[in-house]
Amino acid sequence: MTNGTVRFPLSSALRRERKTDAVPLVNGEWRDKPPAADEIKGGAFHRLESPFRDWITPDGSPGPDGKSASAAEPGRYELYIAYSCPWASRTLAVRALKGLEDAIAVHAAEPFMGSEGWHYAQEQNGGATGPFHNHHRLYTATDAAFTGKATVPVLWDRAEGRIVNNESADIVRILNDGFIGIAGNDLDLYPEALRPEIDRWNDRIYPALNNGVYRAGFATAQHAYDEAVRDVFEALDEIDAHLAAHRYLAGEWLTEADIRLFVTLIRFDIAYYGAFKCNLRYIDEYAALPGYLREIYQWPGIAGTVNLDHIKRGYYGIRTVNPTQIVPIGPEIDIDGPPGRDALSGKGVATRTLT
Numbered sequence: 635m636t637n638g639t640v641r642f643p644l645s646s647a648l649r650r651e652r653k654t655d656a657v658p659l660v661n662g663e664w665r666d667k668p669p670a671a672d673e674i675k676g677g678a679f680h681r682l683e684s685p686f687r688d689w690i691t692p693d694g695s696p697g698p699d700g701k702s703a704s705a706a707e708p709g710r711y712e713l714y715i716a717y718s719c720p721w722a723s724r725t726l727a728v729r730a731l732k733g734l735e736d737a738i739a740v741h742a743a744e745p746f747m748g749s750e751g752w753h754y755a756q757e758q759n760g761g762a763t764g765p766f767h768n769h770h771r772l773y774t775a776t777d778a779a780f781t782g783k784a785t786v787p788v789l790w791d792r793a794e795g796r797i798v799n800n801e802s803a804d805i806v807r808i809l810n811d812g813f814i815g816i817a818g819n820d821l822d823l824y825p826e827a828l829r830p831e832i833d834r835w836n837d838r839i840y841p842a843l844n845n846g847v848y849r850a851g852f853a854t855a856q857h858a859y860d861e862a863v864r865d866v867f868e869a870l871d872e873i874d875a876h877l878a879a880h881r882y883l884a885g886e887w888l889t890e891a892d893i894r895l896f897v898t899l900i901r902f903d904i905a906y907y908g909a910f911k912c913n914l915r916y917i918d919e920y921a922a923l924p925g926y927l928r929e930i931y932q933w934p935g936i937a938g939t940v941n942l943d944h945i946k947r948g949y950y951g952i953r954t955v956n957p958t959q960i961v962p963i964g965p966e967i968d969i970d971g972p973p974g975r976d977a978l979s980g981k982g983v984a985t986r987t988l989t
């Protein structure tokens with residue numbers, strides 16, 4: 635011991651290794667790494683950027699900011715997801731709301747990652763890629779020398795055998811806008827007139843809540859955990875007060891911002907409270923949030939995108955977070971009861987003309 639500091643030569647060697655080599659796929663080769671090993675800096679969790687960011691548009695013309703795009707076609711694109719994952723779940727929710735179930739097939743991974751990351755119970759046949767079990771094959775089929783993480787969700791192009799996009803925030807917009815004439819309806823979860831309001835909520839909710847719970851759960855330093863949990867509950871308090879007076883985040887219309895909030899709320903009491911130690915309060919203890927959560931859960935199509943068993947097993951199965959991987963029995967949550975929000979005026983999801 636020197637100057638009150640205990641030195642662990644092994645752990646500093648491990649830290650050095652992490653800097654160069656902590657992602658699971660290195661030059662296309664898989665190495666077994668615990669989730670988030672590459673994303674902890676100074677005890678705090680910093681999420682990596684998603685690398686595949688192409689677009690799909692109705693006619694293949696470039697996407698937003700001139701992004702390279704291919705044309706929407708029924709049956710050509712597929713979603714690879716895990717029900718435990720909130721990022722994947724928001725793409726599933728938008729697929730359901732937009733009536734894209736027949737046009738875009740879904741492949742659901744097993745609820746938690748094994749030594750080769752996300753994997754599928756049955757063999758998958760990703761078009762040109764052929765049969766595979768492991769999700770990382772989608773990444774190496776797209777780029778044989780890929781270095782990084784093999785995350786869900788993936789929006790996959792069967793025709794070209796490659797990942798179009800692996801950023802859920804993009805995929806939500808692609809599903810909303812890219813499949814006009816193929817989607818089962820004309821609903822618009824990101825209407826022009828509400829964009830500033832939606833963007834404001836997204837900017838509030840992503841760092842403090844959607845990613846805030848991960849910053850709490852993956853923190854390896856007390857200060858990083860404390861800060862993250864404070865952010866989580868400050869945001870929940872503010873949103874609860876807002877939703878006591880407004881039906882949805884952006885007022886009378888249900889939008890993309892509500893879907894982004896929903897996927898975190900539905901995981902909160904059964905997973906984040908325990909596994910990620912976000913335990914100042916349950917969602918169920920708030921005034922407006924429980925009814926709001928029930929309303930969105932009971933929205934046509936949404937309950938089918940939620941698998942509570944996978945959520946619990948997914949989070950309590952994360953090795954670094956819960957080494958025994960024992961899944962707790964409780965708490966029991968009531969999401970089928972009446973939402974009780976009819977006193978607040980709401981118009982549902984807007985159509986493209988915001989009628």
Ligand SMILES: N[C@@H](CCC(=O)N[C@@H](CS)C(=O)NCC(=O)O)C(=O)O
Pocket residue numbers: 658669670683684718719720721722751783784785786787800801802803
């Ligand atoms: N920015 C990505 C994040 C996706 C993500 O982190 N997914 C997690 C599951 S919830 C994952 O696949 N992690 C794999 C790993 O960390 O190796 C998105 O929103 O699409």
